[in-house]
Amino acid sequence: MTTTPFRIGFLPLVDAALPIxxxxxxxxxxxxxxxxxxxxxxxATVNDRLLYGHSDAAHLLAPLAIAxxxxxxxxxxxxxxxxxxxxxxxxxxxxxxxxxQVTAVGAPGDVxxxxxxxxxxxxxxxxxxxxxxxxxxxxxxxxxYMLRYWLIGCGIDxxxxxxxxxxxxxxAADALAAGEIDGICVGEPWNSVAVDRGVGVIVAVTSQIWxxxxxxxxxxxxxxxxxxxxLTHRLLRALYRAGVAFVDPARREDIAxxxxxxxxxxxxxxxxxxxxxxxxxxxxxxxxxxxPDFMFQHREAANFPWVSQAAWLYAQMTIAGHVPAxxxxxxxxxxxxxxxxxxxALRPLGVPLPGASSKLEGGIIEALGVxxxxxxxxxxxxxxFDARSxxxxxxxxxxxxx
Amino acid sequence: MRIAIVDESAARAAVIxxxxxxxxxxxxxxxxxxxxxxxxxxxxxxxxVLINLANPHRDELEELLALSKAMARPVAxxxxxxxxxxxxxxxxxxxxxxxxxxxxxxxxxxxLELAIRRFRxxxxxxxxxxxxxxxxxxxxxxxxxxxxxxxKRGIDEPAAYAALRKAxxxxxxxxxxxxxxxxxxxxxxxxx
Numbered sequence: 001m002t003t004t005p006f007r008i009g010f011l012p013l014v015d016a017a018l019p020i021x022x023x024x025x026x027x028x029x030x031x032x033x034x035x036x037x038x039x040x041x042x043x044a045t046v047n048d049r050l051l052y053g054h055s056d057a058a059h060l061l062a063p064l065a066i067a068x069x070x071x072x073x074x075x076x077x078x079x080x081x082x083x084x085x086x087x088x089x090x091x092x093x094x095x096x097x098x099x100x101q102v103t104a105v106g107a108p109g110d111v112x113x114x115x116x117x118x119x120x121x122x123x124x125x126x127x128x129x130x131x132x133x134x135x136x137x138x139x140x141x142x143x144x145y146m147l148r149y150w151l152i153g154c155g156i157d158x159x160x161x162x163x164x165x166x167x168x169x170x171x172a173a174d175a176l177a178a179g180e181i182d183g184i185c186v187g188e189p190w191n192s193v194a195v196d197r198g199v200g201v202i203v204a205v206t207s208q209i210w211x212x213x214x215x216x217x218x219x220x221x222x223x224x225x226x227x228x229x230x231l232t233h234r235l236l237r238a239l240y241r242a243g244v245a246f247v248d249p250a251r252r253e254d255i256a257x258x259x260x261x262x263x264x265x266x267x268x269x270x271x272x273x274x275x276x277x278x279x280x281x282x283x284x285x286x287x288x289x290x291x292p293d294f295m296f297q298h299r300e301a302a303n304f305p306w307v308s309q310a311a312w313l314y315a316q317m318t319i320a321g322h323v324p325a326x327x328x329x330x331x332x333x334x335x336x337x338x339x340x341x342x343x344x345a346l347r348p349l350g351v352p353l354p355g356a357s358s359k360l361e362g363g364i365i366e367a368l369g370v371x372x373x374x375x376x377x378x379x380x381x382x383x384x385f386d387a388r389s390x391x392x393x394x395x396x397x398x399x400x401x402x
Numbered sequence: 403m404r405i406a407i408v409d410e411s412a413a414r415a416a417v418i419x420x421x422x423x424x425x426x427x428x429x430x431x432x433x434x435x436x437x438x439x440x441x442x443x444x445x446x447x448x449x450x451v452l453i454n455l456a457n458p459h460r461d462e463l464e465e466l467l468a469l470s471k472a473m474a475r476p477v478a479x480x481x482x483x484x485x486x487x488x489x490x491x492x493x494x495x496x497x498x499x500x501x502x503x504x505x506x507x508x509x510x511x512x513x514l515e516l517a518i519r520r521f522r523x524x525x526x527x528x529x530x531x532x533x534x535x536x537x538x539x540x541x542x543x544x545x546x547x548x549x550x551x552x553x554k555r556g557i558d559e560p561a562a563y564a565a566l567r568k569a570x571x572x573x574x575x576x577x578x579x580x581x582x583x584x585x586x587x588x589x590x591x592x593x594x
Contacts, residue, residue, distance in 0.1 A: 044460035139465045166465035
């Protein structure tokens with residue numbers, strides 16, 4: 001059988017797992033795809049390669065796919081997201097001395113209470129003329145929006161009370177150690193690396209802020225995706241099977257070893273294993289703690305690109321002042337997520353396919369069966385820490401609440 | 403035209419700067435150290451920022467530029483969007499640029515083309531230098547291996563070299579690799 005070459009750009013993060021496993025465990029090959037993975041250090045470079053045809057798809061920050069489609073910082077290029085690579089998997093890590101002032105070091109706590117204590121420290125720091133500095137991995141990242149959402153919900157103005165700067169993931173621990181930043185919201189394994197070095201303490205994981213927060217996505221140029229639907233479909237099936245493997249407890253060690261390889265994360269399989277097994281070490285020397293749903297890569301149709309997830313991100317982008325809210329750009333942002341392509345690709349596998357394309361985000365309090373076009377699907381609770389919910393049909397009402 | 407070059411390699415930045423100066427563009431500032439770059443860029447207020455594509459701090463720089471008051475609405479670009487060959491050349495060479503929105507593309511094009519040529523020339527230089535270095539290292543390993551063979555087997559230099567060559571041919575490896583293996587083994591084994 002001849003195979004079709006296909007290139008995916010990625011950053012060395014645990015949530016690049018599905019494309020890596022699609023290649024390493026042979027799922028891509030079984031679909032007739034010869035997958036090549038291109039590692040970069042900055043999202044700017046991953047994005048450039050995607051836009052200018054050096055890659056066919058990219059492991060990308062969901063908001064960056066929207067920003068690129070809307071032409072923020074780059075000439076507007078329509079991107080599409082036919083598959084979500086995972087939910088959550090990030091954490092907020094603070095300098096150890098700062099963490100000690102806001103949380104019981106070494107274990108997860110109530111993020112609203114931690115945030116309330118942080119608000120007091122942040123206010124004092126601001127009055128001293130040295131506002132707290134937080135790092136996020138990119139201006140248009142879920143990390144930035146999730147951190148801002150938490151700060152706002154705890155009474156901290158992310159623009160006036162603190163400073164938020166960009167720090168690339170591999171430099172997170174160094175920036176904390178050097179005192180360049182007081183805290184960072186970053187993906188794994190970089191929180192664990194900071195904890196392991198004793199330069200940071202995890203005070204919250206992003207799943208505590210939004211239990212089902214959309215994270216990395218598979219992004220493609222829309223034109224590229226649509227010119228060969230069959231190839232796109234085969235790729236999505238390979239990624240789906242990689243997701244099945246990812247959540248198989250029996251394969252955890254093998255998967256950590258694969259991801260730790262020199263061509264991928266080039267790091268410690270032990271630290272990478274923390275995220276894969278949802279067992280997080282919150283502080284140096286502390287025992288690992290089971291954090292259910294820390295990283296959510298497969299179950300409950302986690303890979304389904306809900307249009308309402310794109311809508312939520314757009315709402316956060318407007319609250320941050322990154323894009324002025326209007327009907328045209330709201331529509332364009334929502335059209336980036338392509339549940340139609342997901343359904344077409346995965347229908348032959350007989351897997352559960354949601355019937356709706358949009359939902360009330362944060363509206364599920366207890367596990368709930370939802371309508372499907374095939375299979376049976378139960379969605380778990382998806383609450384936000386502040387109990388707010390987001391109705392994509394009422395953007396103005398939502399924004400009015402901020 | 404005010405140009406900033408951001409590159410963690412001072413040598414490469416100098417090669418590009420020289421090219422720009424030769425082309426009559428003298429208002430060029432190099433940034434090698436990323437610390438304090440925000441304030442310094444803001445003070446400089448460049449029309450064009452050239453940066454190596456693989457620079458690990460590009461996301462930080464894009465954030466700075468997005469917030470910049472000095473540089474009006476800078477956009478990442480490679481020549482212009484219609485010039486596909488130009489874009490590919492830029493990416494292949496490993497150079498990217500941020501340009502003040504609205505700057506005429508006929509003014510940008512020669513700068514980027516020059517940057518691309520200089521980036522390529524620099525890569526070529528590096529490759530040649532690396533090759534020269536490894537050739538030198540290889541010759542050293544061969545000399546050392548020959549000396550070992552001469553001493554331990556009591557043979558002369560041509561015979562030692564012939565032995566190396568035969569081992570290389572028999573095992574399908576390069577003479578340099580065989581020599582390297584002998585030297586390494588000798589270090590490990592000591593006087594055994």
